[in-house]
Amino acid sequence: MKQQHYIYLALGIAATILFYVLRVQAYEVLYSVPGFSDQFYNAGLYDMIPLITIVVPWAAAAVYYFAINSVRFDRWYHWLLVGGISTVITPIIGYSLNQSMFSDMGLSYGAESAAFELVNMLWAAVMYVIASFAMRWWSTNCRHTPIPQ
Amino acid sequence: MTIMKHFISLMLLLGVFTLAVTSCGRSPLDKAVKSALVKQDTTQAQFDSICSIIKQNPDRYKQYLDDQGQVDVAQLQALIDQVGADLRPPIRWDIARYGQQELSLTIYFERSGSMVPYDNAGDRGQLKKAVNDIINHFPGRKVNINIVNDGIYPYQGSVDQFIKDRNIYASTAGVGNSAFTDFQQIFGAILKAQDATNVSVVVTDLIYSPADAGDVSIDKILNEENSLATSIFRQYKGKSVLVHQLMGDYNGKYYPYTNRPVEFRGMRPFYLLVIADTPVMDRMAAQGEYTELLHPAAVRNSYRFNQSETAVDYCVVPDWKDNAGRFRVDHKDPSRLLKCQGDKNTGVLCMTIAARLDGLQKDEAFLANAQNYKLQSVSGFELKVTPITADMITGNNKAYLDGKTHLLTLTGKMNGPRDQVVISLPNEMPAWIAQSTTRDDTNPAAAGFSTTTLGLREFLDGIASAFGAGGNYTTITLHLEN
Numbered sequence: 001m002k003q004q005h006y007i008y009l010a011l012g013i014a015a016t017i018l019f020y021v022l023r024v025q026a027y028e029v030l031y032s033v034p035g036f037s038d039q040f041y042n043a044g045l046y047d048m049i050p051l052i053t054i055v056v057p058w059a060a061a062a063v064y065y066f067a068i069n070s071v072r073f074d075r076w077y078h079w080l081l082v083g084g085i086s087t088v089i090t091p092i093i094g095y096s097l098n099q100s101m102f103s104d105m106g107l108s109y110g111a112e113s114a115a116f117e118l119v120n121m122l123w124a125a126v127m128y129v130i131a132s133f134a135m136r137w138w139s140t141n142c143r144h145t146p147i148p149q
Numbered sequence: 150m151t152i153m154k155h156f157i158s159l160m161l162l163l164g165v166f167t168l169a170v171t172s173c174g175r176s177p178l179d180k181a182v183k184s185a186l187v188k189q190d191t192t193q194a195q196f197d198s199i200c201s202i203i204k205q206n207p208d209r210y211k212q213y214l215d216d217q218g219q220v221d222v223a224q225l226q227a228l229i230d231q232v233g234a235d236l237r238p239p240i241r242w243d244i245a246r247y248g249q250q251e252l253s254l255t256i257y258f259e260r261s262g263s264m265v266p267y268d269n270a271g272d273r274g275q276l277k278k279a280v281n282d283i284i285n286h287f288p289g290r291k292v293n294i295n296i297v298n299d300g301i302y303p304y305q306g307s308v309d310q311f312i313k314d315r316n317i318y319a320s321t322a323g324v325g326n327s328a329f330t331d332f333q334q335i336f337g338a339i340l341k342a343q344d345a346t347n348v349s350v351v352v353t354d355l356i357y358s359p360a361d362a363g364d365v366s367i368d369k370i371l372n373e374e375n376s377l378a379t380s381i382f383r384q385y386k387g388k389s390v391l392v393h394q395l396m397g398d399y400n401g402k403y404y405p406y407t408n409r410p411v412e413f414r415g416m417r418p419f420y421l422l423v424i425a426d427t428p429v430m431d432r433m434a435a436q437g438e439y440t441e442l443l444h445p446a447a448v449r450n451s452y453r454f455n456q457s458e459t460a461v462d463y464c465v466v467p468d469w470k471d472n473a474g475r476f477r478v479d480h481k482d483p484s485r486l487l488k489c490q491g492d493k494n495t496g497v498l499c500m501t502i503a504a505r506l507d508g509l510q511k512d513e514a515f516l517a518n519a520q521n522y523k524l525q526s527v528s529g530f531e532l533k534v535t536p537i538t539a540d541m542i543t544g545n546n547k548a549y550l551d552g553k554t555h556l557l558t559l560t561g562k563m564n565g566p567r568d569q570v571v572i573s574l575p576n577e578m579p580a581w582i583a584q585s586t587t588r589d590d591t592n593p594a595a596a597g598f599s600t601t602t603l604g605l606r607e608f609l610d611g612i613a614s615a616f617g618a619g620g621n622y623t624t625i626t627l628h629l630e631n
Contacts, residue, residue, distance in 0.1 A: 020170065034467030034477075035545055038237035041480075042187045042548065051170055058163050066156030105188070106544035138155045 005137035012134025016054055016127065023050035031119040036112035043101050049094045053123050056093065060086030061131035065139035076146040083128045090124035091117035178202050178210060182232045189551045191242040199225070222247060238464035238483050238549065246436055250346045252429065253291035256280060257339060258304070258317070259353040260296045261330045262410075265318040266401025267354075267419060275397035276419050279445055280352050281312050283421070286441035287348075297335050297351070299326040329358045332608075333377050339424060340385045348429065348442065351422040356590075356603050358404065367406055367588055371607040378611025386455070389430040390612055391423040391443065391510070394450040394585060396600075405591040406603055413593040418585060418602055421445065427455055434459075434508045443510055450581040452609075453510050455616040458576075461623045463504035463557075466549045471558050473499035476629070489631045491562055499560045502572075502625065503537065503553035509574065509622045516555060523621075525571040530561035532572065557625070568629040574622040582609050 019026060024046045028037060040046060064073075064082040098113045136143050143149060175183065181202055185195045200220045203210040207218070213228070215221045226244050233240040258280065267276040284292055294304035294311050302324050304311060314320055330353070339349050357374040382388070399417035402410040423442060425433070430453070433439035444451070465478050465486065474492045479485035491498045506516050515521055519534045535556040542550045559570060586606035587597065 032477075035549075038467070039545070039548060041237050044183075047170075051167060055163055055167055059160070062156055062159040062163075066152050066159065069152055106547065108544055135155075135159060138152075140152050 002137075008137065009134045012130050015130050016058070019123070019127070020050055020054060023047075026050075026123065027116070027119065030122070031116050033112050033115075036109045036116075039102065039105070039107055039109065040098070040116070043105060045098055045101065048097060049120065050123075052093050052097070053090050053120055054127055056090045057083075057086045057124050057127035058131040060089075061128055061135055065132070065136055065142050069139055069141050071141050074142045074145050079132065079142070079146045083125065083132075086128050087121050087124045091120045094120050176209070177206075178213075178228070179232060182229055183236075186229070186233050186236055186240045186242060187548075189240075189547065191552075193247060196244055196247050237480055238478070241462055243435060246432060249432065251291070252287075252289045252433075253347050254284065254287045254289060254293070255339075255343075255347060255349045256284065256292070256294045257297045257301065257335065257349060257351040257353075258294060258321075259298065259330060259351070260318060260321050260324060260327055261298050261354070261356075261358060261404075262327050262402065263354050263356055263358070263404045264419075265327070266399045266403070266413070267397045267417070268316065268318055269398070269400045270316060272398035272400055275395065275447060276352065277314075277317060279395055279397075279419075279421060279447060280350075282441050282445065283350055284308060284312060288438040296321050296324045297330075297353075298324075299329060299331050300334055301338050330356070331359070332357055332374070333381060336378075336381045340381065340388060343388075343424065343426075345426055346429065347425065348433070349424040350442070351420075351424065353420055353422065354417070354602065355420045355422075355605055355608060356404075357608065358406075358408075370406055371588065371604045374604050375607040375611040375614075378608050379615045382454075382612050382615035386616060387426055388424060389427045389456060390454040390616075391430065392452050392454070392609065393421040393423070393445055393448045394418050394581070395421065395445065395447050396449055399599075403590075403593060407591055409591075411591070411593050413598070415599045417599060418449070420602075427457065431457070431459070431508075434510050444512070448512075450579065450585070451510070451512060452579050452582065454609075454612050456510065456576060456622065458621050459508060459623050461504050461506060461508065461625070462553070463502050463625055464549050464553075465627070466501045466503050466546060466556070468546070469501040469556075471499055471501050471556075473497050473560075476500055482628075484626055485628045485630070487630050489563055489629045496562050497560060498563055498629075499558065500627075502557040502559070502627075503549050504555050504557055504625065505553045506574075506623070507554045511574075511622065515579075521574060522557075523571075523573045523575055524559075525573075526561065526568055528561045528564045528568045530559045530568075530570055533558040533560070559627075563629060563631060566631055570627040570629060571624060572626075573624040576620050576622050578609075578613060582606050 024041065027046065060082055064079060095113055095117045099110070102109055102113065136145070178199065181199050185191060185199065203213045203220055207214060213221055213224045222244055229242050229244060233242060268274055292308050294308065296302045296304055311317070339351065343349055357370065359370070395418065396416045397419050400414045403413045404410050433443060464483055467478055473495070474490050474497060476486040476489040476498065479487055486500065489498055509516070513536065517534050517536050519532050522532055522534065524530060524532045535558065537550055537553055537556055557572060583606055585601050587601035587603055590598065590603040592598065
């Protein structure tokens, strides 16, 4: 295994940790609404939603490269399909969690929560790309997907 | 197999990352405090629940326990302040009250000649009702009653007997000398006897009736009264005095300063003077259990002497119907408003502050009147004050409005890149004191006889002079930047 691959893995992990450390700023620079953002912060959702946004894309990438790991599915659009599923699932889980917690707190921010999850889709996609480039080198059949080495 | 090892390794890595992130979070104590603050559940029950978490884990939370194994309220307050400061908007929960000693109440019931007509069998008995209400609603169990005129005499019956007594002046006839009221003796003894957990209430008509004053001019008597008040209270600068004016039926002989009694039937003012150490008065003001003492139901006017400036809880409501233009509240400093921009069409910037003003011990009419506030800003903002009502509070604005009493709405156009808006509520002697004062009480048919008290202003000016008046009840400063 080339040393360069370990550098990709290290960079991927570092970028993911950095995203988690700077999660509040990462989200609020793209979406911040008076009232909603404060409640989101108080409810601890800036801790939980980014965690989902990391775990789901990384798990999806791991499933693609190591569980699916087949020459039948080694085209870029296969990779994109898994990424798409991950990018849709992540905000759905986030929205459900968000609404469940807000409902318990007696808050109703349905539209804002949905808009927030649209932004979260972007971060979920970014995480999927980061995870893919961090781990693809160890896949036996899909290491050339989406871009050949 | 190797590929499955990679997969399993990655899944384990993700699991470890998730566990690390979730377990590196706050302790159960931190979570309980945060939950209480976020849900605005700042009650005695919640405090007890938090204490039980500490006591169940004495090793883990030993810094929150004192040598006797009891919860160190100061340490816990520091944690609550820290957690509360990290919320949006920052939330404060004063738990100091839970570790404090119970307060005691001492009633000093004036029994001078001019007081007797306040409690006739055929009248409504507002004076006795006001005293009974204070005793009945006082949360502490220790209550003492004294009769005062030329001196202080313990009431011989029980508290229950006092409350039931339909003719308190008849049953206390012969106690002391009701011909004159010695303020120096009474207030000197009250202030001297009072300890740090006592609240004293003097029930009086506040008419200074010194002995041997028959040939003395009214000016001399009132000047003497003024000097007397100053000389007594200046020795106790750590005390606060809350003066309540109430009205009661009066039917009988009234003793003017000339000491030639006249018959009067009608309403007359009487006063409840609540005296306590300033921290005790602040403590009562911060709690909800002392309403009857601080705001009696039948109170007509009130004023507290020696009220220090209080920092009130407030927050800018980011999303409110009256808001216009744009601004963003700084998460680190809620008094800073960033990116302030007026409305695109009108240029008007309007922001709403929710503030808790009930701790200032001012009546609603005073607090809701924007004329009583002083506003300083370069841009010339204007202020509107609106009481918060239950129907204004919704799930989404609960975090901002819950526990607050008034909305302070600022409207204006920013003239420059930054501005500082200072909203203050000046502490000035209220107009009712002058309006309730007379220097001649010899004619019961005179206009204003039923609403004025001889030498009230002089006596209260004397107290103000002893404590030093002025300053503000509270100040809120906002820093605006665009």
